[in-house]
Amino acid sequence: DQQVKQNSPSLSVQEGRISILNCDYTNSMFDYFLWYKKYPAEGPTFLISISSIKDKNEDGRFTVFLNKSAKHLSLHIVPSQPGDSAVYFCAASGYSGGGADGLTFGKGTHLIIQP
């Protein structure tokens, strides 16, 4: 059963507009959430994170919102730029019950910024 879900495999946004990427999770033991950005043939790079004690974290053009009651988080990018075109992974950290440590990732959303 997938514990971190990104239901949109791809998203196309016009340059300058807002990009909103969504992520849902099922495990209430997750207490730390991260977004990673990945370009082809490169490793994922950390973008922004949020602790479960917060509902918003902002870093420049990137803002992550967390709704714990809905088990939902979203990444807002504004304004969107061509260099933002990449695959974005939502990840969660916490005791998943399986005994494994590390981050649990969603399947990713391919963001395409149209000129």
Place this chain on the structure above:
Amino acid sequence: TAGITQAPTSQILAAGRSMTLRCTQDMRHNAMYWYRQDLGLGLRLIHYSNTAGTTGKGEVPDGYSVSRANTDDFPLTLASAVPSQTSVYFCASSDGRGQKAFFGQGTRLTVV
């Protein structure tokens, strides 16, 4: 700064052969991880190590083994490769649970 270094960058391996993917970090992080990325499946945790001398199984550990003899190195071994192990493998490290992980550039492995 180097961060996480993986070797080789890519490899074609005959089924049944063994191979070790190397990973070295220079950030003195306690925790290290191996993930595999497959199309449509995201990144899945294979094995992890919270500190030197300890290892643990992730979501997809079968067919893989790891060791953590020191803080910097975390090799991943495929004892007898099978085609389903064709994937891109990423090594990562962090200061521990709840901390962001830093990733290497990946190893693209093709088992034929």
